[in-house]
Each structure stands twice: as C-alpha cells, then as structure tokens.
Amino acid sequence: MSLLAQGALLAADNTVPTGEAVTFWILAPIALGGAIGMVLARNAVHSALLLVCTMLSLGVFYVLQAGPFIGMVQIIVYTGAIMMLFLFVIMLVGRHTRDSLIEVLRGQRLAAVILGVGFAMLLGTGLARGVGSVTAKGLDEANANGNVEGIAKLLFTKYIFAFEVTSALLITAAIGAMLLAHIEKKPGEKLDQKVLSRNRFTKGNYPGPKSGPGVFATSDSVATPAILPDGTFTERSVSKVVPARELTLTEARPKATNGNKQDGEIR
Amino acid sequence: MGLDAFGHDPFWLVIIKILAVFVFLIVSTILMIWFERRVVGRMQHRPGPNRYGPFGLLQSVADALKLALKEDIMPTLADKAVYFIAPIISIMCAFTAWAVIPFGPEVSIFGVRSPLQITDVPVAVLVVLACSGLGVYGIVLGGWASGSTYPLLGALRSAAQVISYEVALGLSIVAVFMLSGSMSTSEIVMSQGENPPIQLSLLGMELNFNVPGWYAILLLPSFIIFMISMVGETNRAPFDLPEAESELVGGFHTEYSSLKFAMFFLAEYINMFTVSAMCVTLFLGGWRAPWPISIWGEANTGWWPILWFLGKVWVFMFVFVWLRGTMPRLRYDQFMRLGWKVLIPLNLVWILVVAGVRVSTQQENGTTKTLVIGGVVLLAGAVILFYPRRKQYVEPATADLGLGGFPVPPLDLKVPPSPRTKKIEATREKASVGTDSKTDTTGEEG
The missing domain is CATH 1.20.120.1200 (NADH-ubiquinone/plastoquinone oxidoreductase chain 6, subunit NuoJ)
Structure with a gap:
C-alpha cells in the first residue's frame, strides 16, 4: 500500500x-x-x-x-x-x-422513496455547488508537511468550530441514549457484589453452598441420610463406610461463621 | 533513515521479506505453545510436555499435525459461507499487522541496502490498529455463523471486550505520537534513540540533563495502560472471559475443528506476538539494544538488532504466560469497569498532562508555570481523594438464616402437575402398577 x-x-x-x-x-x-x-x-x-x-x-x-x-x-x-x-x-x-415483505407502516415505502430521492438531490446539488467553486490546490501543497499534519492543522484551526459542534452533537446523542436506556433504582435496591458477599459472611450465617433445589436434606453431614418424600430416611443415600446413626440436633445443625459463639446454649 | 528508505525494494526482496516474516510467525507460534506449556507446568510443579524431542520441543509439531488431520465439522445450523470465511479473516488480519513491524535498521541483503521491515507508511501504527479492529470480525462472525448458543455468547463477549480495550489501547498510544511527532513505526523507533535534553529553570536555578529516550520511562502511565489493555485485547488470562471454559465451553470457536480451529488458534497467538512487538516498538526502543549492551558501539547496527528485538518480545510472551499461571479470571462487570471507568479516564487525564507540559515547555518561564499548576492540581486531587465522605461499614445485626440455613421445601409440598403431563396421562392407557413392596427395597442394598 x-x-x-x-x-x-x-x-x-x-x-x-x-x-x-x-x-x-x-x-x-x-x-x-x-x-x-x-x-x-x-x-x-x-x-x-x-x-x-x-x-x-x-x-x-x-x-x-x-x-x-x-x-x-x-x-x-x-x-x-x-x-x-x-x-x-x-x-x-x-x-x-x-426482510419481511409485509408493509407494517402504511405508505412507508412511498415516503422512503420520496425522502431518499430528495436527500440524494440535496446532497448532489450541495456537492456540485461546493466542488464546482473550489479550485484544487493539488497534493503537493496539501501534503506539504505530511498528510496527518495537514489534516490536523485544518481541523484544529480553520474548521475547529464545525469539529467541536460535531463532537458536541455526538456526546448529546450518547447521553440521550444512556438516559433513555437508564432504569432508575432506589439506593439499596440493587445489591452489588460487595453487599452480597458481606451478607453471606455475616455472623451466624451458613456461607457454604446450599443443597440443590428439590433435595430434602436436613444437614450438611455425609452421615445424615436423605429423606424420602414420605418422610422416612433412606439408607441408600449414605455411604457404607460411614456408620449410619441418628445425629443429635446439635450435630445436624449446619456449621456457620464464627458468630456461632453467640448462640452457645445450643452448642 | 526516514520513510524515504521504504518502497524501493526490488520485487524478489519484498517476497523474501514477506516469506521470512510468515515463517517467523509460524515457528514462533509453535515455539510459544511449547514454551507456555512448559512454563505453566513449572509454575504448577509439574513437568509439562517432555516426551517428543529434546525437552518436549516437538510436542507442538505433533499436536499441529494431529489437529490438521482431524475431521472438519460443519454444523447443520451453520451459515456455510460466513462459517468458512471467519477464520480466514482472523488469520489474514493477524498476519497483515506484521507488515509494518520494524525488526531492525538498514542492512545489506544480497547487495541491496534495505531496512529490516516489510514496509512502512506515515500511519503505520494505525494500520496495526485497523488490523486488530478487523480481526474482531473473524471472532464475531465465527461465533454467529456457528448457529449455536455458547459461541454466540462468547463472540459477543469477545467483541465487546476487544472493542472497549482497543479504545484504551489507542488512547495510550496518543502520548507516544505527541512525543515522537510521527505515526510511523520506524520513525518512532528512531526517535527513541535520542536522549532528549531537558532544561529545568526552577526558582532561578538552571538544571540541564538528558533523559533516556525510551517512552516506557518518559511515558510510564501510557506504558502501564498499554500493557494492561494489550492483555485485554488478546483475550488472555486474566481477561480470558470470551473463552471462560467454566461458563461458555470454549467461547466463539466451540463448533470449530480441524484446520479452521487451527487458524483461529494461530491468529490468537500471532495477535499476542503483534501486541508484544507493538509494545516493544512504541515503548521499549524497538530493536535498539537495552542499556548495558548499548554501550557497545556496534549494538545498533547490522543484524544484531533482530536479537534485541526478539529478546524483548519474548520477555513479553513470558509475562503473558506468567499472568496466566498466576491470576484468576476477572468477573465480566469488574473487567468492563476497569476498562471504561479506570483506564480510559486515566488515559485522557494523562494525555492532557503530556500536552500541557509539552506546550508549556516551549513557552518562556514555562517550567515554573507547569510546576505551580501541577502542584495545585495534585493538591486538589489529594484533597478530593482523601476527603472523608465514605460511610463506615456497619455490620448487620441479624444474619440471613433462611430455613435453618438450607432451602428445604416443606415435607407436605404438593407440586402441581404440569398441564402437558395431564394431557398425556389422559390420552395414555393406564398402566397396572404392582402392589408388592419389593420394588421399594431392591435399591437399598446399593
């Protein structure tokens, strides 16, 4: 190139x-x-x-x-x-x-054709008038100090106003789009990661993963048998290596963060 | 040597240069895969590939051959043409960027004086940016054309990531353009060879000294931002969200196999080399010898610079591997926040500072003015930063316990049958269910 x-x-x-x-x-x-x-x-x-x-x-x-x-x-x-x-x-x-071939808005195509032709004519005449009255200076003069420098000089001196207006327009459009897409939320309504994490590790809370939905478990101990829908224990859910036994209420209680010491009467 | 040195090569020399760069990239990629696996292995206390060839060097060759001979799968739901074209776009953009990377100064190749660089244009850095911008098309189209959910999600993530980090990347280069006064890679390397003199006149005292020419030192914030965003740009750990295998299977190339997958893979690794080479060229003096070696007068002439250049590039490749072996993956919102709310604003402020300093040093008494204004701004920034306005965190009094900590449904829970099941049951013949209790006990032995 x-x-x-x-x-x-x-x-x-x-x-x-x-x-x-x-x-x-x-x-x-x-x-x-x-x-x-x-x-x-x-x-x-x-x-x-x-x-x-x-x-x-x-x-x-x-x-x-x-x-x-x-x-x-x-x-x-x-x-x-x-x-x-x-x-x-x-x-x-x-x-x-x-593309659907059904016209949803009535008269849409006609309007599009008229506006399109109108826009093309506007652009064409504008360009023709603008270009027709300009005498070309030639590449040598335009790129005298280098292509990038030439553009920069024109953009930041002669056309600075048009440049700034365009950027203001773009920023306005961006802010408008953001406003339209923005959903107002009350403070504290949406919990962010920090708040969620703090809630999870508050004193006395069980921070580990909880049993999946539909699992009828009363404890996180492997020695606790699962409960069948009729309320009885099923021995199949406990490994043979682990001696099956009924856990006391304290043993079966899920382990929690260090806040446990508060409810010492249970331990 | 300026831009005039380019564009006069005879045809055969251009072909030789292009072939050399092509072979270099392929061999580097194969070497890099081996290097990455060995280094990550070392970091994780395991040997890594060590069976084929000395130190397992031929492992990547074997893997490449196996990959090429695999079955080429075209998913039924795929958009055939786009699915085929996507990896080609990816790899073409990856290779094209290397057309403007300088490997060394002018040397004599078979009697022709020519720079060790395929070509250079006044806007060479923009060519590299354009190539990486077009490379995203390969990713997005590959993900979309697969006609599958995970690739599409991976592609969207990947595109969002590459585009937002390209903004940070592009902005961090602006400061380099301002200091070097050029966008051509060879001229940026040349401008880093000078040690610009600095005149400080502070309170009547005159300080004259030379600063090192590498932009990594002169423009340290730009360099750091470039380093961070180049990892984001190449989708590497810790920013490898598009391929987060725990969430997205394999990302945009989940459905690809055989040579098409190999192309994506190759493009990814070449992109790593490209951003490393760009970083070296823009900030670390390109092919110029680093300090202790640069004392030797011959260091920056002849074919030696290729060695310094490759050495610097491989340092960056090691950093890529190091990051992968060390950092956990970021969450998506954290990652985007880092890009848009930290890197880009910091970049803009830094560009403003560089421009201000450059303009003020050209004025009379400019240094004092700059220092006064800078001091005031720094003070104001410190006051804003350390002003105590944050609320202290108060621990909640009660824990969110739920039902004993477990989401246990009530035992008398009645799940309403779905209407579809009802319909099926109504039309189906009633099955006779046995009344003996054996069925319940059979499973208990296992």
Missing part, C-alpha cells in the same frame, strides 16, 4: 500509475458489488458484511488518493467500530431476521 501511496504522490501529472490503476479496477467492482449486494441480500448479517466490503474498498481508495490517514480512520472507525455495533444489534435481535 505504501508503494502505491507514494506512487500516487509522485504522479503530479495526469497519468495514472499502473499500480493505482490495477488496484482501482480490482476494488471498484468489489465496492460496487458490495453496495448492490447489501441492498439485495435477504439476510441482515450478509447485508452488513457486504457493506463492510464496500467500506474497506473505500478505505483503500483513500489510501490510493494519497490520503493514508483518512483511509485508515475509515477502516478503524467505520468498519472496526460502527459496523461492528450494527452486527452486534443484528445478532442480538436474532439470526433468522429476514
């Missing part, structure tokens, strides 16, 4: 270097095919993956156009983070999520 990027840097005249042309003609069909496939794919995950293909190709195109920083940022931010979040949501929703 660096070879190609430097090749692109050197190409000041209008001829396109071979490496750049080859990469373009390989990646352009992939990018376009990914975009078309994304719309046509029935499976939501496949759709997302095809979009990832397009985004990756775009990233390489940026690198080819001597913008290595924006190319890498495109790959890290768009494919690495944003599309990953999309995938997350799709996977959590379910693996058999397919």
Whole structure:
C-alpha cells in the first residue's frame, strides 16, 4: 500500500500509475458489488458484511488518493467500530431476521422513496455547488508537511468550530441514549457484589453452598441420610463406610461463621 | 533513515521479506505453545510436555499435525459461507499487522541496502490498529455463523471486550505520537534513540540533563495502560472471559475443528506476538539494544538488532504466560469497569498532562508555570481523594438464616402437575402398577 501511496504522490501529472490503476479496477467492482449486494441480500448479517466490503474498498481508495490517514480512520472507525455495533444489534435481535415483505407502516415505502430521492438531490446539488467553486490546490501543497499534519492543522484551526459542534452533537446523542436506556433504582435496591458477599459472611450465617433445589436434606453431614418424600430416611443415600446413626440436633445443625459463639446454649 | 528508505525494494526482496516474516510467525507460534506449556507446568510443579524431542520441543509439531488431520465439522445450523470465511479473516488480519513491524535498521541483503521491515507508511501504527479492529470480525462472525448458543455468547463477549480495550489501547498510544511527532513505526523507533535534553529553570536555578529516550520511562502511565489493555485485547488470562471454559465451553470457536480451529488458534497467538512487538516498538526502543549492551558501539547496527528485538518480545510472551499461571479470571462487570471507568479516564487525564507540559515547555518561564499548576492540581486531587465522605461499614445485626440455613421445601409440598403431563396421562392407557413392596427395597442394598 505504501508503494502505491507514494506512487500516487509522485504522479503530479495526469497519468495514472499502473499500480493505482490495477488496484482501482480490482476494488471498484468489489465496492460496487458490495453496495448492490447489501441492498439485495435477504439476510441482515450478509447485508452488513457486504457493506463492510464496500467500506474497506473505500478505505483503500483513500489510501490510493494519497490520503493514508483518512483511509485508515475509515477502516478503524467505520468498519472496526460502527459496523461492528450494527452486527452486534443484528445478532442480538436474532439470526433468522429476514426482510419481511409485509408493509407494517402504511405508505412507508412511498415516503422512503420520496425522502431518499430528495436527500440524494440535496446532497448532489450541495456537492456540485461546493466542488464546482473550489479550485484544487493539488497534493503537493496539501501534503506539504505530511498528510496527518495537514489534516490536523485544518481541523484544529480553520474548521475547529464545525469539529467541536460535531463532537458536541455526538456526546448529546450518547447521553440521550444512556438516559433513555437508564432504569432508575432506589439506593439499596440493587445489591452489588460487595453487599452480597458481606451478607453471606455475616455472623451466624451458613456461607457454604446450599443443597440443590428439590433435595430434602436436613444437614450438611455425609452421615445424615436423605429423606424420602414420605418422610422416612433412606439408607441408600449414605455411604457404607460411614456408620449410619441418628445425629443429635446439635450435630445436624449446619456449621456457620464464627458468630456461632453467640448462640452457645445450643452448642 | 526516514520513510524515504521504504518502497524501493526490488520485487524478489519484498517476497523474501514477506516469506521470512510468515515463517517467523509460524515457528514462533509453535515455539510459544511449547514454551507456555512448559512454563505453566513449572509454575504448577509439574513437568509439562517432555516426551517428543529434546525437552518436549516437538510436542507442538505433533499436536499441529494431529489437529490438521482431524475431521472438519460443519454444523447443520451453520451459515456455510460466513462459517468458512471467519477464520480466514482472523488469520489474514493477524498476519497483515506484521507488515509494518520494524525488526531492525538498514542492512545489506544480497547487495541491496534495505531496512529490516516489510514496509512502512506515515500511519503505520494505525494500520496495526485497523488490523486488530478487523480481526474482531473473524471472532464475531465465527461465533454467529456457528448457529449455536455458547459461541454466540462468547463472540459477543469477545467483541465487546476487544472493542472497549482497543479504545484504551489507542488512547495510550496518543502520548507516544505527541512525543515522537510521527505515526510511523520506524520513525518512532528512531526517535527513541535520542536522549532528549531537558532544561529545568526552577526558582532561578538552571538544571540541564538528558533523559533516556525510551517512552516506557518518559511515558510510564501510557506504558502501564498499554500493557494492561494489550492483555485485554488478546483475550488472555486474566481477561480470558470470551473463552471462560467454566461458563461458555470454549467461547466463539466451540463448533470449530480441524484446520479452521487451527487458524483461529494461530491468529490468537500471532495477535499476542503483534501486541508484544507493538509494545516493544512504541515503548521499549524497538530493536535498539537495552542499556548495558548499548554501550557497545556496534549494538545498533547490522543484524544484531533482530536479537534485541526478539529478546524483548519474548520477555513479553513470558509475562503473558506468567499472568496466566498466576491470576484468576476477572468477573465480566469488574473487567468492563476497569476498562471504561479506570483506564480510559486515566488515559485522557494523562494525555492532557503530556500536552500541557509539552506546550508549556516551549513557552518562556514555562517550567515554573507547569510546576505551580501541577502542584495545585495534585493538591486538589489529594484533597478530593482523601476527603472523608465514605460511610463506615456497619455490620448487620441479624444474619440471613433462611430455613435453618438450607432451602428445604416443606415435607407436605404438593407440586402441581404440569398441564402437558395431564394431557398425556389422559390420552395414555393406564398402566397396572404392582402392589408388592419389593420394588421399594431392591435399591437399598446399593
């Protein structure tokens, strides 16, 4: 990639270097095919993956156009983070999520088409006006002090206001999402790990694992036979090595933390 | 040597370099598996693999062969294409990151002067970050395409973990960018070769001294955060929650077998090498010789630097094994809290401090200003930290005893039969149950 990027840097005249042309003609069909496939794919995950293909190709195109920083940022931010979040949501929703052909909201498709065309026209005219009035300075001047430095200088001087406004917007959105997803809890309603652990080891409590649900046991001693549903003991539950005997109430009592000394009358 | 040194290699040299790195990674992984098993064995007072070859060195080769010859299973519910592609994505990203790792300075290879590095770009560190970011796709898609519950849960955990620790990882590198003024790996290594002079003018006194160039010393907080988050990034113990075998069987690759599993496995180990190499490159002077050796003038020239580089990388690999042998696994919420509430805020504050110090030292009388502001901020921080506002813990008076400490159901418990059973019983023919009491006593002998 660096070879190609430097090749692109050197190409000041209008001829396109071979490496750049080859990469373009390989990646352009992939990018376009990914975009078309994304719309046509029935499976939501496949759709997302095809979009990832397009985004990756775009990233390489940026690198080819001597913008290595924006190319890498495109790959890290768009494919690495944003599309990953999309995938997350799709996977959590379910693996058999397919497009339903039934229109749930009435007139939804018509509205989508009108808005889409409108948005495309707005974007197109805006871009045409913006690009048409700009005279290109050329790569040599733009990348004079290095690509990253050039972007940093513009971003933090000329476009600082737009940059800050965008970040404020993003933070607002993030906080809004957090507020909407937040569930209000009274203090002390949700016990955290520390509280649970302290409760477990309070004086007089039995801290060990308790017998599983459905087990009719009265003690944690191996010598205690289990109780059958009719209330009688079953000898099968006690190992032959252990002499079967009736335990006294004290012996059968579950062992507890050092708080036992308080109830000394039982011991 | 700057970025100009790259991009002039003849075609055959590029091929040789790529092949060399490929072979290096495969051999290192095989060696690492053996090393890990032996060292963990030693830490647990057992010998570890010691049958095949001297010191059991060939054990990993045997294991690899066996793995490759196993049956390749495709689950019925799997999404065939994605299931096939996931391990390939994983391993491609793992290998690609090594394209920009510097092994050494310029040497002469068959008469051609060339740096010991496949290539370098002005944004090389970002290339490595991008590769690890794309590598997550392999994990997530592998887990999803298996069409099974545990892999999906493991994949989601793994992705959440890698993404959140990548933020901490990326932020800890920012300080390095600010000091070195470059994002290219070879230039970062070069900039650590200088010993930057520091001028302190404090209360009229002039202090002039040189500080060592390694960023691990200059940017110690960044280095520590990078070390912690690189363990999280590679899903290794104590942060190996995606593969927590007691909870998730095997994590995202539960359903994988044979060569596809081998690819995931290989990618995982290569990622360990990648983050170690990145850490060495960014913070420990890359291929530059460590202090006692660097006195020798020839240490940083020719082919020697490869040795220093590999030595440093293997120290990190030992740390990975050491962590695995020592630390218990973190709980998921503790782990996420560490990443988002400790590492990232600390990182942001540290970046602010570094930027402030850098700007102020360029101004007149800047050092005094920095020290005064820093002192005030430190004092305020200490006051906030030690201000007694925490409530003392009061032990509860009564214990939560339950029913004698045991969840014992009442003996006269009547479990209502499920409606489905009722339906089945109504349609089923009545079985004649014998009335003799023998059936109850037969089992008592066992």
